[in-house]
Amino acid sequence: MTSSSSFNAAERRGSVSLALLFALRMAGLFMLMPVLATYGDHLAGYSPLWIGIAIGSYGFTQAMMQVPMGMLSDRIGRKPVIIAGLALFALGSVIAAMSNSLYGVALGRALQGLGAIASAVMALAADLSREEQRAKVMAVIGVSIGLSFAVSLVLGPVLSAYVGLSGIFWLTALLAILGMGVVKWGVPDVTTHAPKSEVTASRGKMRELLKEPQLLRLDWGVFCLHLAVSALFISFPLRLLEADVAAASHWKVYLPTVLISFVLMIPLLIMAAKRRQQRGFFLFSIGLMLLSQLGLLFSPSLWGLAAVLVLFFVGFNYMEASMPALLSMLSPPGYKGSALGIYSTTQFAGAFVGGGLGGWVSQYWGADSVPLLCIGLFVIWVLVAWGMKSPSGVKSYTLSLDNAQPEEEVLANLRKLPGVLEAIIISQERTAYLKVNSQVFDLQQAQALVK
Numbered sequence: 001m002t003s004s005s006s007f008n009a010a011e012r013r014g015s016v017s018l019a020l021l022f023a024l025r026m027a028g029l030f031m032l033m034p035v036l037a038t039y040g041d042h043l044a045g046y047s048p049l050w051i052g053i054a055i056g057s058y059g060f061t062q063a064m065m066q067v068p069m070g071m072l073s074d075r076i077g078r079k080p081v082i083i084a085g086l087a088l089f090a091l092g093s094v095i096a097a098m099s100n101s102l103y104g105v106a107l108g109r110a111l112q113g114l115g116a117i118a119s120a121v122m123a124l125a126a127d128l129s130r131e132e133q134r135a136k137v138m139a140v141i142g143v144s145i146g147l148s149f150a151v152s153l154v155l156g157p158v159l160s161a162y163v164g165l166s167g168i169f170w171l172t173a174l175l176a177i178l179g180m181g182v183v184k185w186g187v188p189d190v191t192t193h194a195p196k197s198e199v200t201a202s203r204g205k206m207r208e209l210l211k212e213p214q215l216l217r218l219d220w221g222v223f224c225l226h227l228a229v230s231a232l233f234i235s236f237p238l239r240l241l242e243a244d245v246a247a248a249s250h251w252k253v254y255l256p257t258v259l260i261s262f263v264l265m266i267p268l269l270i271m272a273a274k275r276r277q278q279r280g281f282f283l284f285s286i287g288l289m290l291l292s293q294l295g296l297l298f299s300p301s302l303w304g305l306a307a308v309l310v311l312f313f314v315g316f317n318y319m320e321a322s323m324p325a326l327l328s329m330l331s332p333p334g335y336k337g338s339a340l341g342i343y344s345t346t347q348f349a350g351a352f353v354g355g356g357l358g359g360w361v362s363q364y365w366g367a368d369s370v371p372l373l374c375i376g377l378f379v380i381w382v383l384v385a386w387g388m389k390s391p392s393g394v395k396s397y398t399l400s401l402d403n404a405q406p407e408e409e410v411l412a413n414l415r416k417l418p419g420v421l422e423a424i425i426i427s428q429e430r431t432a433y434l435k436v437n438s439q440v441f442d443l444q445q446a447q448a449l450v451k
Contacts (some may be wrong), residue, residue: 094170160428
């Protein structure tokens with residue numbers, strides 16, 4: 001009998017294959033970020049503004065399609081939506097690869113974004129895992145995204161020196177096609193579905209969540225985070241060129257700085273969890289990114305630029321790793337899918353605004369003004385985040401109602417259990433959603449009440 005504390009065969013295969021899918025898809029996107037500003041100068045219409053639009057257009061269509069694609073996957077199935085999204089992504093990559101102007105690249109990027117599959121992939125990951133293993137599966141996928149980001153920042157400048165910007169887009173199309181193969185033959189077929197409220201956004205619930213201050217702080221945070229990273233890669237590659245680092249050698253800066261930032265970020269995550277001071281480390285990470293932008297104002301040397309990048313990515317990586325977990329803990333029971341829908345939409349909206357606004361500021365005010373934009377943004381973020389709470393020891397559980405007892409009676413009994421903070425039952429799903437204090441909550445007691 002499989003232990004509930006470890007993956008079964010389907011969960012192991014599903015987590016590995018979906019992690020590989022995400023890594024393949026994100027690699028092409030991440031490889032582009034550090035090279036578009038330096039290798040796009042030969043394209044018609046080149047300007048900082050259009051570099052920003054080309055970077056951000058992907059985020060615009062992603063923000064539009066993230067929730068609809070997730071809902072569509074409920075209707076016609078996860079795999080068809082994911083394969084169709086990858087096909088759109090590949091088509092957009094081909095259009096960008098064949099374009100001789102930044103306008104065509106921006107169009108291709110926008111088409112890439114229409115293949116918004118993140119919500120469908122996460123829903124599929126939830127379908128393939130038991131409730132007690134779901135967080136681990138999501139963590140495996142999250143790690144694959146982080147590793148893909150680190151590797152791609154290095155590979156982008158290296159490969160661009162040989163194949164150019166169009167070659168990166170052709171490679172991106174190939175990776176999307178490989179991703180289709182992973183979905184077709186690598187991902188197990190789904191025999192069960194996770195409860196809808198766990199993975200799918202509901203427009204009605206989304207309106208209610210827009211009134212939740214703690215969740216809005218996280219939504220604003222992910223908006224700021226991706227606005228800043230999109231703006232950074234409009235100006236930072238040019239700063240490296242000014243420091244006499246050839247475009248083909250930018251990886252020599254990105255590799256050590258990203259590795260160092262990962263090493264420094266891990267203790268922050270551990271200390272935040274052990275000391276239950278998520279709020280303090282959250283504000284500290286914003287402070288690191290703010291400090292990195294202040295450093296850019298002083299025209300630092302090459303070593304200074306490397307230090308700036310380390311500071312930024314320590315804060316960035318901490319936020320990327322911690323905010324989804326905070327969102328899960330702070331979401332009202334039964335509202336996680338809707339909360340994630342808002343979060344994903346604001347994330348990609350931030351990438352869009354960061355590209356366009358960063359490009360506009362760079363073109364009309366100079367590249368040195370981009371750090372000023374980010375500084376103002378981070379100051380506002382600190383003020384918004386100041387009132388956030390540390391949800392220490394809070395966890396969410398989803399339980400299927402397997403007995404014939406009246407739902408009102410089951411709900412009343414669940415709410416009486418020690419450590420239960422909130423509980424609801426959604427009749428259509430025959431599912432109970434709990435938010436609990438994990439230090440005193442006994443999961444086996446709750447499971448006994450619903451079986």
